[in-house]
Amino acid sequence: MSATAEQYFPLVVPATSLLLGLALLAGWRSVRGHRYLLWLAAGYMVTAVPLAAQILMDTPQLATWSVLTGALYCAGSWATAQGFALRSGSRVSARAALAVSLGTLLALLCFSRLNDVLGARIVFLNLGMGLLLALALPVLFGRDRADTLFERLLRRTYLLLVVYALLRPLLAGTLAGWFSSSGMPRSGLWLWMLAFNLLLNLWLLFLLLGGVAQQLMGELRHERNHDPLTLLLNRRAFFQIAHQRLQHGTAAHWALLACDVDHFKQVNDTWGHAVGDNVLRQVGALLQEMTRPDDLVARFGGEEFVVLLRCDDLPTATRIAERIRSGLSQMRCSPAKHTLTASFGVTLVAGAEDLESALERADQAVYRAKHEGRNRVVASPSPGAAGNICPTPSTAAVAQPDDAARKATR
Known part of the structure; x- marks a missing residue:
């Protein structure tokens, strides 16, 4: 290999770093919400x-341009630390980063202009880069978090990057004789450092992009499973999760509650769909507020909501539904402070195989509640159960703006 080839071959490392930065920049352009990708791309590039x-420089040129190259190294390390901190929901201290950067550049100026000492410049530059990278460690390791495998590997790899950056000054000081007078880029230690940097950067990028892909998949899964208006589970997700829950439960521990907002068409027709959407959001929020975190609350479409809750018996489920009904009747959901009411159907669920039938029973109970005057809870026993529970009427009346609205059936 000629001398020229030996000099230019190490350019593979910065070229790869530049490409990795461009890859992160492309990722940021696709998901603008992940601003940390922009900082990490800047760090690489x-x-x-x-x-x-x-x-490409020889030893005299390294001294001449040491302050400028050092400033770029510090800026890249600062951007990398900021990117990882932003990824964890915080920021690195700008004052601390500026102080470390100024101290590093002052040392480079002293050992290039006043006294040309290559080894000292290497020590101070790598020490400064390591300290800048270390500014993100309190953010990455300062709190307990439930992480995926990608997240744990990413944090540990970043820690390795910081340790390696802080060990480089020690290596440079101990093995200063490895750097020849013909130029640092042709020393054996320098080439080994370049190779390790390349592998570490590639591994970091793999973990970063893997984490981004995992996060995007989680966001897509959330959008697929949730109603965009109320942020409750949608029908498909409800059935999927309910089947899983019911397979591990017993007949005496589950109840199904169906809810249908009374005269909802009147709300839309009188005050517009924006008010109607706000009503649905308020109903969804109240259902979540008045049920437990492990209960399933879903919007099935339109003004229809379903709740799967742990419950010992039908009377208990009916009391829960009545409490929710009472809470809804106290809501004011329109510019005219329109009183909101809803009709409820309640039934027990014998297991995963009974879910479809239970939904039919609860739906029939809702229509019975509407037929008997709305704003009430009707309980429907499981097949084979004796007796029934009487409807729970409410004295609250639904405000009717005109005679035509009284004819609405929903």
């Missing part, structure tokens, strides 16, 4: 510039 310049 800015660091690639002084690295490529140093590879």
Whole structure:
């Protein structure tokens, strides 16, 4: 291999770093909400510039341009630390980063202009980069979190990056003789450092993109499973999760509650769909507020809601439904402070195989509640159960703006 080839071959490392930065930049352009990708892209790309310049420089040129290349290295390390901190929901201290950067550049100025000492410049530059990267460690490891495998690996890899950056000054000081007078880029230690940097950067990018992909899949899964208006479970997700829950429960521990807002068409016709949407959001929020976190609350479509709750018996489920009905009747859901009411159907669920039938029973109970005057709870026993529970009427009346609205059936 010729001398020229030996000099230019290490450019593979900064070129790869530049490409990795472009990949992160492309990822940020696709998901603008993940601003940390922009900072990490800057970290990769800015660091690639002084690295490529140093590879092409001889020893006198390294001294001449040491402050400028050092400033770029510090900026790249600062951007990397900021990106990882933002990814964890915080920021690194700008004052601390500025203080470390200024101290590093002052040391580079002293050991390039006043006293040209290559080893000292290497020590102070790598120490400064390591300290800048370490600014993100309190954010990454300062709180308990339920992480995926990707997240744990990413944090540990970042810690390895910081440790490696802080160990480089020690290696440079101990093995300073490895750097030849013909130029640092042709020393054995420098080439080994470049190779390790390349592998570490590739591994970091793999973990970063893997984490982004996992996060995007989670967001897509959430959008697929939830109603965009109320943020409750949708019908498909309700059936999927309910079947899983019911397979591990017993007949005496589950009840199904169906809810249908009374005269909802009147709300839309009188005050518009924006008010109607707000009503649905309020109903969904109240249902979640008045049930337990492990109960399933879903919007089945329109003004229809369903709740699967743990419950010992039908009378208990009926009392829960009555409490929700009473809470809804106290809501004021329109510019005219329209009183909101709803009709409820309640039944027990014998298991996963009974879910469809239970929904039919609860739906029939809702229509019975509407037929008997609305704003009430009707309980429907499971097949084979004796007796029935009487409807629970309410004295609250539904406000009717005109005679035509009284003819609405929903």
